[in-house]
Amino acid sequence: MPAPLQTIRRPLLVLSAALSSLALTAPVALAAPTPTPTATPSSSASSSVSPTATPPANMSSVGGTRLGQAGTQVNLTSGVPVLPKDVTARSWIVSDAESGAVLASHNAHWRLPPASTLKMLFADTVLPKFPKTTEHKVVASDLAGMGAGSSLVGIKEGESYTVHDLWLGVFLRSGNDAVHVLSHMNGGVARTVSDMNAHAQDLQALDTRVVTPDGYDEPGQVSSAYDLTLFARSGLQKKDFREYCSTVSAKFPGETTKKKGKSVRGTFEIQNTNRLLSGDSDISVYPGIAGVKNGNTTNAGATFTGVAERNGKVLLVTVMNPEKDEHNEVYKEAAKILDWGFQADGKLQPVGELVAPKNVPQASAQPGATATGEAGGDTSTKPSASGSATATASEDDGSSGVGIALAVTGGLLVLLAAGVFLVNRRWPLPDLVRRRRP
DSSP, rough: HHHHHHHHEHHHOOOOOOOOOOOOOOOOOOOOOOOOOOOOOSSTOOOOOOOSSOSSSOOTTTTTTGGGGSEEEOOOOOOOOOOTTOOOOEEEEEEEEEEEEEEEEEETTTBBBBGGGGGGHHHHHHHSSSTTTTTTEOGGGGGGOOTTTOOOOOOTTTOOEEEHHHHHHHHHHHOOHHHHHHHTTTTHHHHHHHHHHHHHHHHOOOOOSSSSSOOOOOOBBBBBBBHHHHHHHHHSHHHHHHHHHHHEEEEEEEEEEEETEEOOOOEEEEEEEOOOOOOOOBBOTTTTEEEEEEEEEEEEEEEEEEEETTTTTTEEEEEEEESSSOOOOHHHHHHHHHHHHHHHHSSSSOEOOOOOOSSSSTTTTTEEEEEOTTTSOOOEEEESSSSOSSSSOOOSOOOOBOOEEEEEEEEEEEOOOTTTTTTTTTTTOOOOOOOOOO
């Protein structure tokens, strides 16, 4: 049975009035240029392709031409607050998680090492394949091939773990050992890397090239703030993904020992290293935070993607590699950008959009369909047995979606009446059910 969790519990209920359909044409997806290596790395954690000091002149224009331009992109008109001036990240983006509107960005398509934020793509790719109750006994080959200095949750050869345990290790401790075990369950590291690259293409995350599933620094392994946001947005469609990424702490299985002739399995506590979620000595828990994933390697620097809700608005932020070298700087800059985004949302014209995945059914989902996205379950949209609905969306050449928002408090599912229109909800974000109270 899964270990007991301490999770963040507070419902997100998004209500919208019936509005006429808003037609938005998705921009043509253009592939970003292949990065040019500046050094030949070894296999150590501190050696990989070092990014250039300035963004390339030609970047992808997926999501809009302005997102492919270097520098800060924002429409500052009357009534729009000024962007925080002390943001030093090489790349960042803030967007409306539901409508997909990009509120502002800075070098959004700059291809940079992603560190462990790449685990969002790993989870979005692999998580649906195994029920959380599946048990796996770890063998030596499961833990082979991890990079020197990898972050570990503490998985031991010869011990058995549930898939639920392993995903807690991935999200809370960014455990590369948990990633490798799950990868071997998925057919091996090479197969998993191939699956991740294919899924990135499906999501139109064309800046991303996966070399290793755990985000460890490797030659040519890159992503972008834009792509990492797409991974988070896709992952948050899945109930289990939302649970894991918003869990603050949990009990993790330890080693089996003999006590009085009996085998006893111990446990130890693990805590989420996302400091906007768990807090730290110099940073408070961000109000309304609900995940998602952080990372840090020598070449990537600190990276972070987060999702937060305030007054019915849900925003996604991604920050990559702040130049300011202070403790928890990536979280501090993310919090400042989120604060600005909540103040500015609804007052400005977007500079671009988060594109929908290629494989979204066009005008196929109807009220009464469900898309739970639970691990081991069918993540497609199909009618439920009861005919009720948890979340719906329709696609019409990138135009507005029709959906039903929901909220969960404890085990109670609140269903909104069918026919409620969600403005431009082309790729809906279901309830974020585990969150800390302000």
